[in-house]
Amino acid sequence: MADPDRRTTVLNHIDGHEVPAASGATLPLVDPATGRKHGTAARSGPEDVDAACRAAERALHGWSMTTPAHRQTALLRIADALEREAETLASAEVTDTGKPRRLFLADELPAVVDVVRYFAGAARNLPGAAAAEYTPGRTSVLRREPVGVCAQITPWNYPLMMAAWKIAPALAAGNAVVLKPSDTTPTSAALLARLAAEHLPPGVLNVVCGDRDTGRSLVTHPRVRLVAVTGSVRAGQEIAAAAAADLKRLHLELGGNAPVLVYDDADLDETAAQLSSLSFYNAGQDCTAATRILVHQRVHDAFVAAFADRVARLRPGPPDDDRADFGPLASADQLASVQGQLQRLPPHTEVVTGGAGLPRPGYFHRPTVVTGARQGDEIVQSEVFGPVVTVQPFTDEPEALRLANDVRQGLAASVWTRDHDRAMRATRALHTGIVWINTHGTTVSEMPHGGVRHSGHGSDLSLTGLLDYTQVKHVML
Structure with missing residues (x-):
């Protein structure tokens, strides 16, 4: 894998391919430790968002029909790839964020790998009520099914970790994903998508780089059925208002104090x-x-x-x-x-x-x-x-x-x-x-991570976080 410090542009990952924004537009990337520009990232517009959402929808049928064991294997292989590419991922992360390389490698990357492996196992352990005859002559069964195309927006403070927290449960539950990383820290998420592409069908995981306008296009896209965001309270309020028009499900992990x-x-x-x-x-x-x-x-x-x-x-x-x-x-x-x-x-x-x-x-x-x-x-x-x-x-x-x-x-x-x-x-x-x-x-x-009141609703991590990416269907025989 190429050294990210030598890349001039972080590209989108759509339908299994790395592509620039259709318009050719880019955003500058600045190293916070020096204040100097170190590269650019694609500035995606509605055309790019539409291409990613259509790719996700095409891939959804096949991926959602795979067995939990199949999805587990894919996630475990992605986790192994993250470990193998630790140094490359560290270079991407610290150049975008300025954080100490030593702490990223010692604290954050092991946690990223662990969460992917956790959801690999959780994919095969969905909880549910027992099948039973709750009325005479009829047997009721509960199915937990994927929600569909999930739009995920992640922040700049822990770019790779927050991407993993969002992507892993969504994929484990059988959904297809379009992820928009922060406009200032997209490099490690783009690398994650490239690594995952070796183990996932095209279109299952897409990454579109861009700014707030990119995020707005993604949130309002008609093929998106769930919007998950980690960000500020204000961002969560704006996204909730935009998603309400199409009754999209929301998963909001917002600010703390x-x-x-x-x-x-x-x-x-x-x-x-x-x-x-x-x-x-x-x-x-x-x-x-x-x-x-x-x-x-x-x-x-x-x-x-x-x-x-x-x-x-x-x-x-x-x-x-x-x-x-x-x-x-x-x-x-x-x-x-x-x-x-x-x-x-x-x-x-x-x-x-x-x-x-x-x-x-x-x-x-x-x-x-x-x-x-x-x-x-x-x-x-x-x-x-x-x-x-x-x-x-x-x-x-x-x-x-x-x-x-x-x-x-x-x-x-x-x-x-x-x-x-x-x-x-x-x-x-x-x-x-x-x-x-x-x-x-x-x-x-293994434990949920989420808040109440203006800190949002829904949980990352744990089986609770996995269930947030499913919907329940009652089947009566």
Whole structure:
């Protein structure tokens, strides 16, 4: 496979072939670690989207009629190919995102391979109700069938991982896919499609590169029956409105603004050590990042001192810096967004450490801790999606839970305490799809990943995620 750094254009993958946009239009690709252009990607228009959706629909009949064992074998072979091409995939990912190569190879790529292998096995284990005579003389059977052509839109923070989270369950359930990766990070998704093409019939997996207009064309295409997106709340709202006109099914994994409850019986040094790493992984560009730390007032100052000391030692760096804890922000726009929120901080807040970019090429920003924020402040209510964490005090358990729930998002939260009963009360009271106890951010393929309220609906990962890509048919004999 060619070195992606030498490719001038990332092409679409439609009906088993790599093709440019029909119009010849392209979008620039910029390396966030340097701020320099490193290539271009196809800028697909309605003609390209239509070709991909038609290819998917043609391929759907044959793929949906294959056995689960056949689909399992294909997914396992794709997973093996991902492992074999680890270095090539890493080059693609880190050039588009700027993240440390070491961390991608150690953390993200193994998780990508694992999720593909998980859904390979899950393809053969669809759950369902037992066949039975629920009325005399009639036997009822439930069938779970593919939804059809699935449009999938993935973000720029974990390009390959989010593509795998979307593609693997859809293919395992027998659907055909048209994936649109982020306009700034399409390279690894295009490589995934090329690898998968060796093990899938043409048209089963298609990738169209492009911008927001490409996404709009895909969402509204009449052959699409399900739209799955990982992205911002605003993007989810726009997509939901567009999909409603054709009553398409929706699977929305949207923004987060994760609260972290630290009680006065927690091990402060250990908690500060773990959270200093977990909050800033991937430069905080993670929908489950530990961004709002709520600390009991009795230990607030001690925690802030310990936490800020560890955060100040974190090292932003380019992809080949083996000591880097995280890389740059993904784009100039994202850097400007983070800096804008910090510039708008009200006078009652204090930046304890960080607060500024780094004087070097690229979109690097210092890890930042803010104290003194009030619940109604923008920095608390809005997802920063960068290396910025707020720390707020609380007086008792009811106030901690109230502050934790008092935002629009509801994806993830964590609770740090030695009190088992208190932890279990929190798991019930927190309005989120995920709650971690004395840890934060870990995902496993066997458990669902999704949120509530403005964090969307539907789940990635797990059998729940697989079932989201099926529809139920009742057959009575």
